[in-house]
Amino acid sequence: MRIGDAAAAAGTTPRALRFYEERGLLPPPARSTSGQRVYDLTDVIRIRAVRELLGLGLTIEDVRGFASRLDLFTETAKPRCSPAPAAPDGSAASPASAAVARRLAALDAEIDRLTRLRDRLAHAAGGGSAQ
Amino acid sequence: MRIGDAAAAAGTTPRALRFYEERGLLPPPARSTSGQRVYDLTDVIRIRAVRELLGLGLTIEDVRGFASRLDLFTETAKPRCSPAPAAPDGSAASPASAAVARRLAALDAEIDRLTRLRDRLAHAAGGGSAQ
DNA sequence: GTTGCCTTTGACGTGCGCGTCAGGGTTTAG
DNA sequence: CTAAACCCTGACGCGCACGTCAAAGGCAAC
Numbered sequence: 010m011r012i013g014d015a016a017a018a019a020g021t022t023p024r025a026l027r028f029y030e031e032r033g034l035l036p037p038p039a040r041s042t043s044g045q046r047v048y049d050l051t052d053v054i055r056i057r058a059v060r061e062l063l064g065l066g067l068t069i070e071d072v073r074g075f076a077s078r079l080d081l082f083t084e085t086a087k088p089r090c091s092p093a094p095a096a097p098d099g100s101a102a103s104p105a106s107a108a109v110a111r112r113l114a115a116l117d118a119e120i121d122r123l124t125r126l127r128d129r130l131a132h133a134a135g136g137g138s139a140q
Numbered sequence: 141m142r143i144g145d146a147a148a149a150a151g152t153t154p155r156a157l158r159f160y161e162e163r164g165l166l167p168p169p170a171r172s173t174s175g176q177r178v179y180d181l182t183d184v185i186r187i188r189a190v191r192e193l194l195g196l197g198l199t200i201e202d203v204r205g206f207a208s209r210l211d212l213f214t215e216t217a218k219p220r221c222s223p224a225p226a227a228p229d230g231s232a233a234s235p236a237s238a239a240v241a242r243r244l245a246a247l248d249a250e251i252d253r254l255t256r257l258r259d260r261l262a263h264a265a266g267g268g269s270a271q
Numbered sequence: 272g273t274t275g276c277c278t279t280t281g282a283c284g285t286g287c288g289c290g291t292c293a294g295g296g297t298t299t300a301g
Numbered sequence: 302c303t304a305a306a307c308c309c310t311g312a313c314g315c316g317c318a319c320g321t322c323a324a325a326g327g328c329a330a331c
Binding site for chain 1: 287288289290291296297298
Binding site: 066067106109113116117119123124133 | 198237240241243244247251258261262264265
């Protein structure tokens with residue numbers, strides 16, 4: 010399949026696929042004799058994994074960090090258990106868990122910041138209700 | 141006082157003051173014979189009001205919307221009651237309360253989005269704790 | 272006078288995840 | 302065979318609130 014079909018199958022656009030490839034989230038795909046990118050189902054599964062991680066709020070950098078282990082997220086697309094097992098000694102065994110931890114911390118900080126901002130704004134506007 | 145002093149007095153930078161002026165948040169200040177901007181204490185109070193509103197998460201557009209009523213926020217800098225009284229008929233009497241309401245809604249939506257994102261990410265990472 | 276910081280306008284840079292356009296070549300349906 | 306739809310690379314646009322640089326002039330102290 011060509012880039013348009015692969016993008017549609019993964020729920021995104023050709024431009025995004027070229028962008029992921031350029032940033033190292035996807036391996037360079039096969040090319041036809043005329044130079045057009047050729048994708049197969051394995052590629053589509055990878056693309057979906059990338060999309061899902063980005064959709065979870067990870068950055069391009071984060072995902073590139075464990076791009077080489079992306080298949081751990083996509084084995085038969087049915088991982089019952091956690092795809093990123095934490096090391097028993099407490100250290101980050103994979104760059105994935107480290108990135109996720111960083112993202113979680115960043116999200117918590119941002120939620121906290123916005124919540125305080127909301128409260129201040131509500132208070133300045135004459136005492137808004139909580140929640 | 142010149143722009144550097146005014147900016148310092150309001151806790152910001154000359155660049156920011158020129159930017160606010162360009163976007164219509166501040167009125168064009170007086171100029172010296174050589175063309176340099178000249179500010180007084182009234183201007184500094186206005187600048188502080190602008191900074192405070194921006195710090196509360198309002199956008200440049202929002203603040204410009206009620207730039208002409210900015211003095212309502214700065215009367216002696218000690219408003220005991222709400223500076224933006226709501227109209228009794230329920231409609232937005234001032235563009236200020238409308239902008240604040242929009243910002244509150246946007247903040248709530250963003251907090252909600254980030255919270256759901258956090259939960260999904262924690263869940264995907266193997267079941268993070270709530271809170 | 273002259274040294275050194277301050278100010279002026281204008282224009283580009285920042286981060287992020289792509290969207291969009293330009294100017295070509297390729298594939299496919301009729 | 303032709304037209305339409307696709308693909309290629311490269312480059313700029315976006316939104317936001319300024320930061321930063323550049324070239325030129327102003328101001329106060331010594």
